[in-house]
Structures are given as C-alpha cells and as structure tokens.
Amino acid sequence: MRQNWQLWSGALSDNQLALIKERADALPDMNATIFSGGDEDVRRSKVKWLTHDNEVKDLLWSYVAEANRNAFGFDVRNVCDIQYTEYHASESGHYGWHHDINWGQDKAYDRKLSVTVQLSGPEDYTGGLFEFAETETPDYAISNKRGTVLVFPSYLQHRVKPVESGTRVSLVAWFEGPRWK
Secondary structure, X not given: OOOOOEEEOOOOOHHHHHXXXXXXXXXXXXXXXXXXXXXXXXXXXXXXXXXXXXHHHHHHHHHHHHHHHHHHOOOOOOOEEEEEEEEEHHHOOEEEEEOOOOOOOOOOEEEEEEEEEEOXXXXXXXXXXXXXXXXXXXXXXXXXXXXXXXXEEOOOOEEEOOEEEEEEEEEEXXXXXXXXX
C-alpha cells in the first residue's frame, strides 16, 4: 500500500526546538495569508518567515530526504520556504481545508513535499487538530507530541481545526522541485 505521509514522533531534541524558537523570536510576526491574499475565514494565525535560515532548512531537509527515499520518490530539491506559525485560541486560530501548491503560479518549481514540526506540546492547547481530507490522519497522541516531524506530499488537502484554548505552535516548510507534470 502506498504511504501518504511519514512521521517521526518527538524526533527533534529540546536543543533543536529551542534553536527554532530563538530564531523565530528575533523576527517580526505578521498575519498569515493564503495564495489569494488575506482571508480570515480560511486562515487565522500569526507567522514569521525563517526562509533564509540554512541551519533550520538543513535540519528539515534530512527528514524530507528520508521520507522521499522511503515513500515518495519525487524530484525534490533542498529549496524551501519556512514558516513559524502560531494559532491563538484568543483569535480563533485555524486553517481551513487547503493544499500547499499554488497551481496558478508561473514558476519553474512547485512545492512537492510539505513538512510540519510540532513545536508546542499537547498540554499547551486544546483543539487545533491537524487532519488530512483524502487519507488517514496520524494518530493524535503520536503526532501531537512536541518535536514531531510530519512529511507529506504538498498536494494532499489538510487543515488545522480551530484552537479552543492556549496556543498551537508549529514550523512548516515546503520543499520544491521541477513543476508537476
């Protein structure tokens, strides 16, 4: 059976998570947008961009390369955008059903593999469940553990349900390759 995602529960160390937080804390936050602009009905969160942080990129790439070797076999490169995301219950933080590919863009590269790293722990918030639309979703008890890395094809629809209390924090990245054919 084809695997639709790869998951490493609690894989990142406390030191690696602290490094990511330290780098993000030095950046300005902004309201999240979607490909067509800002739409709070679809997405409500705060984001910071770590795109030029090669240390974080290379850390994520090690998981992307292994997932790609294990399950996907996509033509993908160590080129990505990296986003630190906070979903606050006080703002009804969420992200409705979406995929991570901008089919309307006219670039030579497309997003191929998406990565989500769980930076907060299950004690930090309620609600905010990550779900897939077209395939099974990883078990919450395993996927919600702090430091968990999830890699999946960027074309899979997924969402983050509204956060009910606290703050859900994650790091997401989209690794690219030549346009889908």
